[in-house]
Amino acid sequence: MTKKKENIFDFVLFKRLFQYIKPYKLTFTSLCFLVLLLAGIGAATPYLTKDAVDKGIELNKPETFLFYIIIMLAALILQTIFQLVFIYYASWLGQSLVKDVRIKLFNHLLRFKMKYYDNSSVGVLITRSVTDMERIADIFGQGLFMIFRDMLAMVVVFMVMIYIDWRLSMIVFVMLPVLVYATRLFQKYMKIAFEEVRTEVSNLNSFVQERITGMKILQLFTREKIEHENFKEINERHKKGWLKTIWYNSFFFPIPDLASSIVIGLVAWYGGIKTIEGTDIQGTLIAFIMYIPMLFRPLRQMADKFNTLQMGMVAAKRVFRVLDTTSQIDDKGTLVAEHFKGEIKFNNVHFSYVEDENVLKGISLTVNAGDTVAIVGATGAGKSTIINLLNRFYEINEGAILIDGIDIREVTLASLRTQIAVVLQDVFLFADTILNNITLNHPEITEEQVQQAAKEIGIHDFIMSLPNGYHYNVKERGVMLSSGQRQLISFLRAYVTNPSILVLDEATSSVDSYSEQLIQNATDKITKGRTSIVIAHRLATVKKADKIIVMDSGNIVEQGTHVELLKKKDGYYKNLYEVQFLQEEAVI
Structure with a gap:
């Protein structure tokens, strides 16, 4: 050649x-x-x-x-x-x-x-x-x-x-x-x-x-x-x-x-x-x-x-x-979502990050408007993937995701993500003030609104205890704050946008007891009255959920309330509860 x-x-x-x-x-x-x-x-x-x-x-x-x-x-x-x-x-x-x-x-x-x-x-x-x-x-x-x-x-x-x-x-x-x-x-x-x-x-x-x-x-x-x-x-x-x-x-x-x-x-x-x-x-x-x-x-x-x-x-x-790289999400939706009631449906959703390696294997689930749903399961079960797909960070391979009966692909990407707030387990903060990390420089969110929101979820005193309060510079990736404090900032960031749907990757395994209590109070406040999907890591959140979805290897293996799932003999959730959550309860 x-x-x-x-x-x-x-x-x-x-x-x-x-x-x-x-x-x-x-x-x-x-x-x-x-x-x-x-x-x-x-x-x-x-x-x-x-x-x-x-x-x-x-x-x-x-x-x-x-x-x-x-x-x-x-x-x-x-x-x-x-x-x-x-x-x-x-x-x-x-x-x-x-x-x-x-x-x-x-x-x-x-x-x-x-x-x-x-x-x-x-x-x-x-x-x-x-x-x-x-x-x-x-x-x-x-x-x-x-x-x-x-x-x-x-x-x-x-x-x-x-x-x-x-x-x-x-x-x-x-x-x-x-x-x-x-x-x-x-x-x-x-x-x-x-x-x-x-x-x-x-x-x-x-x-x-x-x-x-x-x-x-x-x-x-x-x-x-x-x-x-x-x-x-x-x-x-x-x-x-x-x-x-x-x-x-x-x-x-x-x-x-x-x-x-x-x-x-x-x-x-x-x-x-x-x-x-x-x-x-x-x-x-x-x-x-x-x-x-x-x-x-x-x-x-x-x-x-x-x-x-x-x-x-x-x-x-x-x-x-x-x-010349074409790797953008296909944003051809024409509907502008000003507010969602919050009913979410996954209909036979298949997805894979790598071709021929399915992460979700045809899952179907329904989240009623205003409910709090907890998702539990082992690492790699597909819990975080649900968050990614709901926000259209990735495109599904097959099936449909509906909010209020509308396919999310028919909604403009910007308005979809505006109505869905996400608190991730790995909190990313920019080298900027706490205020700017909360508002992300949104021109319509004022400092007064941020302070009022902070008071409502109980973290205003924590922020004011820092030098310069809301104008405290957290440095690159928020290194000046503890993991618990960063998590609280991310809760406030989600809350001030007043979203229709809230998604929480709620991880508190590495935070102190004081921050954990503040996070629990913040969770109760921001999930109240709005549809919430929580990747649950703590027993308190699991018990309070209106529905628990149990996942294993990309499939939904069980659904129900805490009490209903405990009644299933040799159930996946019951086993998880006895191995993980009871140990947590014993420590508490």
Whole structure:
């Protein structure tokens, strides 16, 4: 099988990226005009030097020489000003463009299914959203326009040199094909190297992000030495990737300098012979010696800028790969749920996280409006999956989920989730104030409403006991609070939204007795008068439930009240009660 030839530059990808320039057409056009001006002014300086020598020095006319010096000074000042404006707005354009792409990417990420995040590395997504975006900005700030400027400067210099003396020009141009070939070869290998570098950067970011997040586990299980060795290995691969690019740079960059020096020597030799023969070419010789670096140096600079361009294109390719991923929940519902009565039905629902590995195996259940239903069962029975499906974090494989007789797929996703509040076992808090963690910056929820809600469920005093009260910053993931305190914040977060349906993954095994009492009081308050589904971990919640659903291996094996289920001889719930809940009651 023949390997498909890979282009050095992906024009299709660049064309797609170029679409984001449309809002900034005026800036882009102005930059192109500045490139033309800079190329013209740059090529004019050696020509003015030639005329200053030929018409001023050789003809012994000091005033003419002074005139050319003033013109050259003015050209230098203009070139400096234009260069400053050019560099600033090229970078401005790059940052403006990447701002738009980053917003689009983040908005895209916000709508992915949970399944996408189950299979994706957080570190890689952070790399796409931050580091890769900066590389895309460099395409315009340090790559594209710089290459265009250098190429145009070379063309103008090439034309002026032929106009001045075509014979000397031939000496110079004989070296150009070699440099052009070397440049293209360099670009080809650099693209491959940068692909490898971006991969290793993503791997490194993923590794570091995961280890820092799980630092407590690493230290608890004394994994420091092992992880240190793992980090050394992945860091070594990262270093080798960069060293490969450095090797290519080190090999290529001296070539233009060597070629320039050789050509200057040949021109000086030829000019010296002509001068000895009596030909008056001093001004032309000086101009050519100035022009040669202007012709050869851009080749080196273009190779360097092409590195930047290649890295940006590699980054753009990876970002667009995420943007092209279609992993959103199918939000085609037309009904806007303003309020649910709260009747929930699962009709023969099948679901699997992994294909052909069913987690729910055709379950059917009914939760009456206003009832509190407790779900019990062993780990992996499918209890938390019911929460995920009710909120449409995942799509069911078969069957239907109805609320008030309406298939939840017919309801808009936003309104569905607004009416269902969830308190998870693993509480996530942002590095922000308690108030913002409760309201999640919802503009219609005021601090007064939050305080009133906190008083109603009995946790206002706990919050006010913290420094700055509701404005206490809990830091990243809420590390400044205990697990019980974080759970209380999550209860209040759910309560202030006044949901029609409440789902609780009620876990208090790791909280102190004071927090547990507050959580129990909060549970009683927020479940009162609304449909509630509780993954029950405590006997008190199980006893109070209007219905208990017992699950095992993705099936509902028993349903009924606490008393009804205890009457079943050798029943699953009765066994669970005797093994787990009675032990809890004995401790209490």
